Amino acid sequence: MEKRHALLASALAAACALGMGSAHAADDKAAKEKCFGISKAGMNDCASTTGSHSCAGQSKKDMDPNEWKYVAKGSCEKMGGKTAPAK
Numbered sequence: 001m002e003k004r005h006a007l008l009a010s011a012l013a014a015a016c017a018l019g020m021g022s023a024h025a026a027d028d029k030a031a032k033e034k035c036f037g038i039s040k041a042g043m044n045d046c047a048s049t050t051g052s053h054s055c056a057g058q059s060k061k062d063m064d065p066n067e068w069k070y071v072a073k074g075s076c077e078k079m080g081g082k083t084a085p086a087k
Contacts, residue, residue: 035076
């Protein structure tokens, strides 16, 4: 009976931790924005808007206007970037 109680307590603790983690991740993402044209080669956060690759860290040149990084909301243009991809 004690093992079952410990297992149940562990499962409940894990479920609570996951719930808090996802709420924190949502808050963190809300405080950030995509900033295009500021990442160094190999330092982008995700896929290129041109479709040349689909993963983080695969950009080939510095300051490519189609590559982006997450930055604090409101700081992108101060860093010389744009909040929308190049057309």
